[in-house]
Amino acid sequence: MAELKLMKGNEAFGEALIREGVDGYFGYPITPQSEVIEYLMTELTHERTGMVTLQAESEIAAINMVYGAAASGKKSATSSSSPGISLKQEGISYLAGAELPCLMLNVVRGGPGLGTIQPSQADYFQATKGGGHGDYHMYVLAPASVQEMADFVEDGFDIAYKYKTPVMLLSDGVIGQMMEKVMIKEQKPRLTDQEIHEKHGDWATIGRIGGRERNIITSLYLKSDQMEEHNQKLQAKYKKMEEDDCRWEEIQTEDADYIIVAYGSSARISQKTIQLAREKGIKLGVLRPITLFPFPKKPISELANRVKGFLAVEMSAGQLVEDVRLTVNGKVKVEHFGRNGGIIPSPVEVLEAIEKLIKE
Amino acid sequence: MAELKLMKGNEAFGEALIREGVDGYFGYPITPQSEVIEYLMTELTHERTGMVTLQAESEIAAINMVYGAAASGKKSATSSSSPGISLKQEGISYLAGAELPCLMLNVVRGGPGLGTIQPSQADYFQATKGGGHGDYHMYVLAPASVQEMADFVEDGFDIAYKYKTPVMLLSDGVIGQMMEKVMIKEQKPRLTDQEIHEKHGDWATIGRIGGRERNIITSLYLKSDQMEEHNQKLQAKYKKMEEDDCRWEEIQTEDADYIIVAYGSSARISQKTIQLAREKGIKLGVLRPITLFPFPKKPISELANRVKGFLAVEMSAGQLVEDVRLTVNGKVKVEHFGRNGGIIPSPVEVLEAIEKLIKE
């Protein structure tokens, strides 16, 4: 039964995992996302749905547990925050290389290094360009509310299985820690072993049931031509994602002269800026990428044909702005406004940045 | 005494470490760069110069050993290849955050995942945008010959100390494994303890010599405003790098209509393409970024004002090309030609890509 609750983003993510019928969650505590595993443990997931929740000895172990479970056809997930996600880069590259469906959450905090536990959006490059080695991408969803922390679990798994790809939710400390109303979906039953055989038996390693040919999960391609072919297959997949599963939200862009591009917490703040700007007679709109990879190039290039400028607003020194620039490709000016270190930009300072952009 | 030798790139790097007066090398074997540590062990570095060579239990241990040595004012280095470098991402982010000078070599192989051991350039994003978390950058040098595998050791350390920053040599399997002539520099003496006190005593943790105030190495900034300030300091440093220490090579660009942008092995191949192109009457030049971060924006934007198009040639699905596009910013067309999986593009197919670019 769907339910309206007041929850932290991290908790909503946890509850959504349970209701999605996830088979295994493997994680290691780190602020500001430890509530995910704490919530799952408190909910006795194994008793509720049979879902396994395991505290791993490290982030590296956790991502490799996800690899094992995902490779055997089980729905599996992990979560962490910036330094922990850095440790998972090799594992993520393996997951992408072996084409394994799974879900990861990064509740981003300020970096580099140990940094701060305050919210940040400075892991955008890592998530979208590939912090691990090789030419791979994850499908990256950026929730901007507690509701989306829950909803994107289902959406994420749908994509993960559609493309056989790891999916990341790129969130931040604000969204993870805040409570909001959230409508939690009905419980989906976990797939039975039989259903897994039927759905994933052609690739998943679950034993040679019925004496079928063996399945192999690997990301090793010793021969260059095979390796290149595999890479081309991955690239084709990314292209298809861009065509079919790119997501964004446009807010008051219809008549806008200027566009803020912002995701997650920054997008919420920028919405407030629209209001302030319009009060001052500035026709401002917001384009919120919901998927960071694939990046919503189509709507942005369309807007680039009719607006006067873009401002990328992000809690970082300038990462998202590069994708905006790549898309706009010089047609109009693209500026950046960012705060970092856990400082959340205020709608007023964003407005000032817009005014500066207009003046220039 | 300087010496002319025939060496593998990996060996030349090792020998250059010794001659640079490095204090500590910490590494873990991985193809195609295990020759670095093998060479150092065979050379009995400790007996030659007092340099420590230690095989760590993992890449993570290795990068953290580098952290410890660098933080105590010792010249230290590590090397690895793609999957191993992914494992080092947390450590690299810490090094950048704590502003520690050190040198790292990535002899890139094909990915993602276990991939192949053949050469690749698909770790460009990881190296230049920050594979680890947070808004940091390394200074990234891209050697294109065995000579540069040696020379960039000194250059790299000079920058590392000038900016207090980790420096990466982004090489690949070709450059690491091939032998060429190399002129090895004279032996520099390792700094004495006394010299280290004098040079680095103001920041390095080497004990409160003479009862001075304690030194602290950290990347932790709990308070958001301090964290932001620290980030701004880092950004200012990156800006200065771009102004003062950006490096590139231009080959026959003076009269060129078309420009190939390529680094490392791809740049060598592209040089051959110039020859083929000019035979066909196509005025082709090559701009070889020597530093990938900072990226040579200045010469490229200047060229963008007078040439007809750019082609980024790289052994990847398209990474360097983004920096070229960001720089050219729509002024002329920018295309990409890449091979991956360990396949090295041939000068002829690069020429074909140029011809296609011209036609379009």
Place this chain on the structure above:
Amino acid sequence: MTEELIIAGFGGQGVLSMGKILAYSGIMQDQEVSWMPSYGPEMRGGTANVTVIISDDRISSPVLTEFDTAIILNQQSMDKFEESVKPGGVLLYDPNGISKHPTRKDITIHSIEGASLAAEMGNTKIFNMIILGAYLEVKPLVKLENVILGLKKSLPERYHKLIPLNEEAIHKGMDNVKNL
């Protein structure tokens, strides 16, 4: 209507759960709400505070620098948040443990002897409900019945027997708040 509120004090004073009850109360009367804690440094001790927004409209930022109301429960929080009350706003505080009392003239200041009243009632755990009562008296934006509903929602079933006591504490707060 939009109420932007900060509750600030020591860890252990029930600051976060008071905010949660308020937020739930907002939901009970069909409003949009957000609850954003300061999740302090990854270490122990120190202050705790939470920003609660209750609004008829979609909430953009859950993190604020200025507030309609500040509920302040120790000196450190007074130092930090007195200045962040919007002109014309409300500052409600418990004078216990406060050495420098608020001085602003452009806001309304109320006090409530929460700690003493809780001690009087023989249960320090209801301290935050007394403060909540005082707030409801000063700013009756949320209906008491919705607060009770919110309380039910935010308390696990096994604690529902404590609701009458909590209600009593709320009334205590309502009755004892002083306008300074």
Place this chain on the structure above:
Amino acid sequence: MTEELIIAGFGGQGVLSMGKILAYSGIMQDQEVSWMPSYGPEMRGGTANVTVIISDDRISSPVLTEFDTAIILNQQSMDKFEESVKPGGVLLYDPNGISKHPTRKDITIHSIEGASLAAEMGNTKIFNMIILGAYLEVKPLVKLENVILGLKKSLPERYHKLIPLNEEAIHKGMDNVKNL
């Protein structure tokens, strides 16, 4: 002058060191050189090959798909590299262990009984020097004196006493190569 050469055979036949000696010889006569091994899969067994380029000019790519000369020392390498010799180029091979002999008409084909000759000389380790000799005979691009210098450079001091034996093997190769 540019010579683009591949030497291909089993691991253990001295393919890589032969290439290294050649490259060193090029340096001795002031040329540009490159030596690029196939660094096979991270596992054991199988073939070994090395691409050597000796040139008067700066070398662009050390990795090639076509060669002026191919020196082929087993069947697998024959299957792989016969086709990659440039028209007009040279293929030199040891017929021992070769089941399908080369058939191309547009290249010059030479053979050298390296394995047998080495066995004759009672030392299988000099196999690669015999092959080198054969190559020097067929393509006298590098002067013998420079090869000897290259040999010295690439052998550790303690093996220098073996140089005369190696030289002898080179001559053996030079004398016994056959044009087919």
Place this chain on the structure above:
Amino acid sequence: MDIKDIIKPENLVYKKTELMTDNVLSYCPGCGHGTAHRIAMEVIEEMGLTEDTIGVAPVGCSVLAYDFMNIDMQQASHGRAPAVATGIIRTWPDKIVFTYQGDGDLAAIGTAETIHACNRGENIVIIFVNNGIYGMTGGQMAPTTLPNMKSSTSPFGRDVETMGAPLKMTELVALLPGTNFVTRHAVHSPGHVRKAKKALRKAFQNVKDKKGTQLIEIVSNCNSGWKMTPVDSNEWMVENMFPFYPLGDIKVDGKIVKELH
């Protein structure tokens, strides 16, 4: 009697198991990996576990195990096989899961994953092939390399002073409550192969009975890394490796059966 009269299907007494594919093994001549693979597959076949077994092989010479073992296999990253196996067994508690790991993998980079999977008592079989060297990457020193033994990163012999003493991970994990059966074997002679196979059978039976972690160390040769002929390497192994890594059971049915220090 003529040979061709003997070589008849009805007289067959030994033939490679169907659970080994026909692919040519990528191992060097005489390398123990092949034998270790084969007896593991024989056990799985004989126990009728083909439909239930999932193997995990991380990086090492046996990275291509999936080309040879004719069962469902996962290739894992270097050192992390026990974590990968944990992910499988926790979500498929009734399957049979094993890892096949080298000494570099299990005892260097994978130390934490090994210790913690063993400590949690994951119901898996760990087949640990200890050849005292990093075979795959060209013979570098492993944590298990013997004192003074040469390798490409200890070209003058392992100097215990600076490189540490060889690590006996098998003895260490025997101390953890989660391990149930911990034993050390070899596969260079017929008798040793038989014993090793018996141990594997016991281990697979134990995980079928959900008894917790099973660790079967196989002390093996690496003739390429050791730079010896296969036969010499086996002799060297008996003379040098066995005294340091004595064969036999260390823990049986959850009880330590050997003095550990």
Place this chain on the structure above:
Amino acid sequence: MDIKDIIKPENLVYKKTELMTDNVLSYCPGCGHGTAHRIAMEVIEEMGLTEDTIGVAPVGCSVLAYDFMNIDMQQASHGRAPAVATGIIRTWPDKIVFTYQGDGDLAAIGTAETIHACNRGENIVIIFVNNGIYGMTGGQMAPTTLPNMKSSTSPFGRDVETMGAPLKMTELVALLPGTNFVTRHAVHSPGHVRKAKKALRKAFQNVKDKKGTQLIEIVSNCNSGWKMTPVDSNEWMVENMFPFYPLGDIKVDGKIVKELH
């Protein structure tokens, strides 16, 4: 006699060492970290090692140790302090290097680094504060959490079946040839503090004498994580932690002095 006649400089018998800064400790009231810090600094001061000592504190409640310990300090990433310390001691062999690590840090994520630094016998002191929980991140289960003990990730108590048994890393590393002195202490009572300090002094003397790795475990409380008052937490520790983690020497002068299994 009047109190103010006693409180005179000449009558001073105890005063916080100069090697503790005047910053207010970031620890919860009654947390053993403060005492552990102080005695470590007292030993360094008393031994005259201020100019030679470099401390490494990774993430954990003691991440800010550099704010309190008035010596050169490095902040390290979670679990990697032994590797960081290795980098220092190898390049500064005559310095005194110590790490200060929590149980989550040393026995979970840092398992490999701990085992291998100990196995190599790095000449460092490891101060290992075992409070059976992840204090800093809000009281999650650690590898050392006792059976059935509650934490925020074992809210119904540690279930040994699924979460594994507590890990005694100290006993494990005692088995490694590289460790020289391995001992377990506590700092909740004056007598225990004195003994712990003596052990620390011995450990620092041993690294001065280049004897190899020293590991001093300090079983401590985490009243916030355990959700108890400081005084209750100390009592609980004595009753519950000490039986599982018995105090005393485990290895002295390279010799194991206690039965380990």
Place this chain on the structure above:
Amino acid sequence: MAKVKGAIVVDTVKCKGCGVCVVACPTQVIDLAKEVNGKGYHYAYMENPDACTGCSSCSIVCPDGVITVYRVKVEN
């Protein structure tokens, strides 16, 4: 006969009122104050100063190192 007399000085601003010293004092000298300090802690003080022998037990267990101890010999 010579008797020792002791006294302690608690830095009441920094004391966190944990009570560890109270338990550690062999002669029950210390108690926690009814009042709180700036941080809200009931700080320690000598409730029974006469009993103090200056043994330092309290100071060496004080996690925050906020106790200073003095001692004198007094002739009876």
Place this chain on the structure above:
Amino acid sequence: MAKVKGAIVVDTVKCKGCGVCVVACPTQVIDLAKEVNGKGYHYAYMENPDACTGCSSCSIVCPDGVITVYRVKVEN
């Protein structure tokens, strides 16, 4: 008395000539060929077939699993 007679078949294409079987055979049946196979290995063969008892020792130690063993009982 019944005697056992054995024979082995070596897959000479796949045999790597390691010689492990040679050492393992209790009755010295096996030797390595002078000739090499396609991969250049001196493959194993029954040099002394009469001595073979079909004990399988060779086959169970063959790392490449290329030996198949047959055995019959023969009446004397």
